[in-house]
Structure formats: structure tokens, C-alpha cells
Amino acid sequence: MTAEVNRQERRRRVWGSTLLRALVLVATFLALTAFSIALAKVTLTPSPASEDLVRSNLRPGRSLRQYAEDYTFLAACKQAGGNLLLGVPFGILLPILVPRRLRMLRMVLLTVTVMVVIELVQGALVPGRAFDIDDAILNTSGALLGYLVVGRRISHRYHVLAEGTTRAEATPQPKPERKLAPKSGTKSQTKTKLTSKPKPRPKPSAKSKATPVSMTKSKVKPKSKSRSRGATGRSPSGLVASGRALFGRLLTRDR
Numbered sequence: 001m002t003a004e005v006n007r008q009e010r011r012r013r014v015w016g017s018t019l020l021r022a023l024v025l026v027a028t029f030l031a032l033t034a035f036s037i038a039l040a041k042v043t044l045t046p047s048p049a050s051e052d053l054v055r056s057n058l059r060p061g062r063s064l065r066q067y068a069e070d071y072t073f074l075a076a077c078k079q080a081g082g083n084l085l086l087g088v089p090f091g092i093l094l095p096i097l098v099p100r101r102l103r104m105l106r107m108v109l110l111t112v113t114v115m116v117v118i119e120l121v122q123g124a125l126v127p128g129r130a131f132d133i134d135d136a137i138l139n140t141s142g143a144l145l146g147y148l149v150v151g152r153r154i155s156h157r158y159h160v161l162a163e164g165t166t167r168a169e170a171t172p173q174p175k176p177e178r179k180l181a182p183k184s185g186t187k188s189q190t191k192t193k194l195t196s197k198p199k200p201r202p203k204p205s206a207k208s209k210a211t212p213v214s215m216t217k218s219k220v221k222p223k224s225k226s227r228s229r230g231a232t233g234r235s236p237s238g239l240v241a242s243g244r245a246l247f248g249r250l251l252t253r254d255r
Contacts, residue, residue, distance in 0.1 A: 021162055028096045035089045042086070043118050047128030054130040056123055063134035083135050087111060087142030095147060095155035100163075103155060104147060111143040112136065 047054075057063050067076040090111040098106045115136040123131030 017161055017164065021158070024096065024158055028093050031089070032093045032097070035093070039086060039118070043122060043129070044126055046126055050128045054128060056130045057132040057134060060133055060137060063132055080138060083138035084142035084145070087115070087139035087144075088146035090114070090139075091143035091146030091148075092151040092154065094143075095151045096158050100155075100159040104144075104152075107147055107151075108140060108144060111140050115139040 064080070067079055071079065091107060094107045094110055095103045098110070119131045119133075119136055122129035
């Protein structure tokens, strides 16, 4: 009964963790899709008013110096901060979708690839937009910042949950053991009977060895002399000897 209850509880946990994984993946995919649409609107929208002002930049740091020298403080923070914020969702969402091994490196490479492609499309197809390597650097820095602050913890918990679910699904469920009653006259019983040694008998001590002799001596009673002797209390051979002695004395007196 307890084994069946444990099995059902284990199935509930596996199904619950699988459902949670599915919900997290769907939510991440939807969030990444919404962010991609917003990013496309921000970066790929034409800007005809700035066609004469915008130029391509292939030198890292050139646009940042321009923000510091020609722009006001608020305008520079808005331009640089906007590029940083555009990369933060990549650092939060991509680590969940990519494998756990080397996830930070994969996240950075994916962010760099996407941002470089967007910058190339801006410079080639969108009027009023130009390719800027500093924008790609700021976007990648924002993705790395978002990963270090939030994305690392979320992705770690998700991958630990996923690994625990896969291990629980892969491990076979233990079958309940059936206890069989031993049959009479089986080989195991005969083996135990043969192998079991008889208990050694205690060796008799010196006192116990001497007891039978003393008991035999005490049991053997001496024969009564009243049967072998006559009425006088002497044996027949003793009477004959005394008679001979008296007869010899009489003969000596007559001579």
C-alpha cells in the first residue's frame, strides 16, 4: 500500500514539474516575441529627418565620444541608456532557452549576432538609419548586465528543475517485492540442516569421572560372615586346626 502511494506521489511531482517547465518556456517565448516586435519598431522605423546627420560608424567608441561632447547630459543618457535597455531582455530570456552548458557565452554570441544583423539592415535598407558598432556594443553590454543581475538566477533554477524532471522520468520505478512463504522440505532447509553442526557435549571433569567408581564401591556390600561361620562364630577350617593343636598337646603330655 505504501509503495503504491509513493508511486502516485512521484507521478504527481513529475507531472507538476513538467507542466511548470512548459509554462516557463511558453512565457519566455511569448516575451521574446513581444520584445522582438518592439525592437523591430524602434530600430527599423525610418527617420527621414536625420538622413543628413546620421553617418556609419565602424570605430568602437566614436559615437560614445560624440554623445559626451556634442549631446547634453540628458540626451547622452537617453541615447546610451536606450541602447543598454534594448539588450537587457536578451540576458534574461535567452539563458532559459539555450542549454545550460556555456549559457553565458552562447547568450553573448546570440546577442551580438542579432544586434549586428539589425545594424546592417538599418544601414542598408532603412532611411535615416546607419550602421553603428557602438550601438551593438551597448546592446551586448546590456544583455550581459541583465544576465548577471537576473537572468543567471532564473536560468539556473529552470535548468535544475528540468534536470530533476528528466532524471525522475528516466529512473525506473521500483516494483514491490513479494514475500513467498518457504515450502516444507526445500533444498534450502536441507542445506541448513546439513550444514548446521551438532552442539558439542560438555567434557566430564575429574570429579565427574571419579563419581562412578565411588558409587560402585559404595553400592558393593561385603558378604556377611554369619553364613560361612558356624554356631561358635568360627569357620570349619579353624575348628580343624584347633582340634589338631589340642591332639598334639595331649600326645606330648602322655610321653
